[in-house]
Amino acid sequence: MIETVDIKVGYSCNNDCYHCVIADKRRELLIARGTADRSTEEVMQLIEEAGRDGAKNIVLTGGEITIRRDFFEILEKALATVQTVIIQTNGRMFYYEEYAKRMATYERAHVTIAIHSIKPEVHDWITGSKGSFEQTTQGVRNLVKYGIKNRIGGKLVISKKNMDDLTNVIMLCKELGCNSLNIAFPHAMGNARLNFYDCVPKYSEVKDEILKATKKSVEIGLHIDWEAVPLCFLPGYETFASELRLSEHTRLNDLTHTDENYSISRKTRAKKKGPQCKKCRYDLICEGVWGDYVEGYDISELTPIQGEKITDLRMLESFKIHPVQIRN
Numbered sequence: 001m002i003e004t005v006d007i008k009v010g011y012s013c014n015n016d017c018y019h020c021v022i023a024d025k026r027r028e029l030l031i032a033r034g035t036a037d038r039s040t041e042e043v044m045q046l047i048e049e050a051g052r053d054g055a056k057n058i059v060l061t062g063g064e065i066t067i068r069r070d071f072f073e074i075l076e077k078a079l080a081t082v083q084t085v086i087i088q089t090n091g092r093m094f095y096y097e098e099y100a101k102r103m104a105t106y107e108r109a110h111v112t113i114a115i116h117s118i119k120p121e122v123h124d125w126i127t128g129s130k131g132s133f134e135q136t137t138q139g140v141r142n143l144v145k146y147g148i149k150n151r152i153g154g155k156l157v158i159s160k161k162n163m164d165d166l167t168n169v170i171m172l173c174k175e176l177g178c179n180s181l182n183i184a185f186p187h188a189m190g191n192a193r194l195n196f197y198d199c200v201p202k203y204s205e206v207k208d209e210i211l212k213a214t215k216k217s218v219e220i221g222l223h224i225d226w227e228a229v230p231l232c233f234l235p236g237y238e239t240f241a242s243e244l245r246l247s248e249h250t251r252l253n254d255l256t257h258t259d260e261n262y263s264i265s266r267k268t269r270a271k272k273k274g275p276q277c278k279k280c281r282y283d284l285i286c287e288g289v290w291g292d293y294v295e296g297y298d299i300s301e302l303t304p305i306q307g308e309k310i311t312d313l314r315m316l317e318s319f320k321i322h323p324v325q326i327r328n
């Protein structure tokens with residue numbers, strides 16, 4: 001049974017991020033088709049298909065969905081079709097109070113907003129859009145002001161530009177009123193591939209900041225999770241890996257292709273581990289690193305952890321402070 005359907009509504013965006021994974025596809029689609037966006041009808045059809053297949057959740061993403069004229073129409077259709085809708089956005093449109101006010105009224109809609117630094121000049125540099133930090137953070141404040149409550153989370157993509165700023169962004173998210181923060185290691189596609197050695201750090205370069213930031217999140221009570229960070233870089237905090245919380249069956253409706261079970265292809269094709277991982281106690285539960293990381297860097301830094309193989313997440317010490325849903 002499909003649990004989640006991830007629909008890319010189009011690649012148009014009001015930011016141009018340094019780490020953007022779809023920038024190359026946007027350029028190609030614009031050249032080939034003259035548009036990088038789906039029509040309203042195409043998006044509605046995908047939502048209906050998700051409903052027919054019994055999906056519980058729809059993730060709506062782009063590009064930037066909130067700049068579409070039909071944004072609320074799409075959102076309402078998705079809410080009428082499934083239990084929960086997650087909007088992934090840079091949040092800049094919520095700088096406009098009427099927009100934020102309306103968004104906050106949809107009780108089963110969750111919003112994930114990208115915040116890449118606490119320094120306006122660094123965030124703006126990463127997004128390629130001057131003033132975006134001001135608009136994004138004010139967007140979060142507006143959504144909180146109009147009652148979005150615990151349905152708002154932050155999203156940070158790590159790069160060499162912000163890798164020392166992770167703890168600070170955790171504190172900023174807490175201060176702004178976010179309920180959570182997802183911190184993702186960059187997936188080197190699109191612009192991140194073009195800028196690989198300027199953009200993608202080595203895990204060993206971020207290791208200390210990852211631990212410092214995780215400890216801070218526990219101290220201040222902000223739920224965080226780490227995306228594409230292998231468990232050997234989360235010692236004592238293994239259950240903070242976002243992969244342990246993802247849907248077991250996600251269909252990905254990208255503009256260029258549909259992946260009927262991205263949950264499986266992510267684990268078996270997109271992610272890679274080293275031969276040394278066979279000896280690791282986390283081998284059965286760890287996804288490893290993005291394949292493009294292996295193309296760019298030596299992965300001898302992945303260090304097998306000794307001990308009894310983990311077969312049940314409840315065996316992990318960090319389960320007590322950061323539990324994970326246990327599935328049959």
Ligand code: SF4
Binds near residue numbers: 278
């Ligand atoms: S050594 Fe390999 S299996 Fe073990 S935690 Fe690291 S990446 Fe995962």
